[in-house]
Amino acid sequence: MTTLVLVSHPELADSSTQQFLKASLPKTDVVWEHIESQSTIDIEKEQHQLRAADRIILQFPLYWYTAPAGLKQWEDTVLTRNFVYGDRRYPLAGKELGLVVSTGMPATAFQRGGTEGFSLDALLTPFAALAQRARMVWLPTLAIPQFGYLEEPEKLRLVTDYQRYLTQTYPDSLANRQVWFAEQLAKQIAQLPADQRVTGRMLADQFDQRRTAISDLQGTLAMIKEQEDD
């Protein structure tokens, strides 16, 4: 699976959130692009990248309840009517669209009765409408509230949450999580120094056995439920 990450931020180098996310990017299967670094938007190249991706991520800080102007300009330039739906070919159909949104306010602010009064889902509706028009699959938004206040354990957690958001099969079920971790385990073990690799392999074996045990139990349960229906 190829994931295209389009980052919109007027001053990327000054953003600790964006620098952190960049350092957390999965090593493979991801194309990363910063919209505002391009002096002109190459429509053909952008459309080609969109066609080639299976999952498209728009990543930005929330500015006045939406994306920075750079992303809107990119949308208006690249997502032409003909490209998205005009010729009835829908080249983006079936691809997944997700948002990674950082906010200066806490998560609890974005709800009815919260200090902002609206949920992020409500504020970001135009993106969901775009996904619907393009016949794309909408992913639940990954919100990163108040990155600056995160402590180390929370930052460590964000690394893998972000990586999984970019590359794990949707939806985020235990089954899909286990598949993702099993794949990553193999890559991680290969990187370990020899003395740690033995432990790594042992852990991977145990992990697989537990995964199989869960799947067996689910099978047994399904069989019991089927008999109950008879």
Next chain:
Amino acid sequence: MTEETKWLTEQLDRLAQQQPDFTNRAFWLALERVVAEQDRRTEQLGGEVDGRTWSPDRW
């Protein structure tokens, strides 16, 4: 938490602490959370299988 999960958690913790790279450390700690989730799910599924097998309605 089962003995096996406890052992796995300890191993994962140790491995995480041995990783100089932040993103690699993050991986082993995240795996620890999935292992804990496996533990819970196994227990819940086992409980449900037992519950349904021994349901008085089926006697």
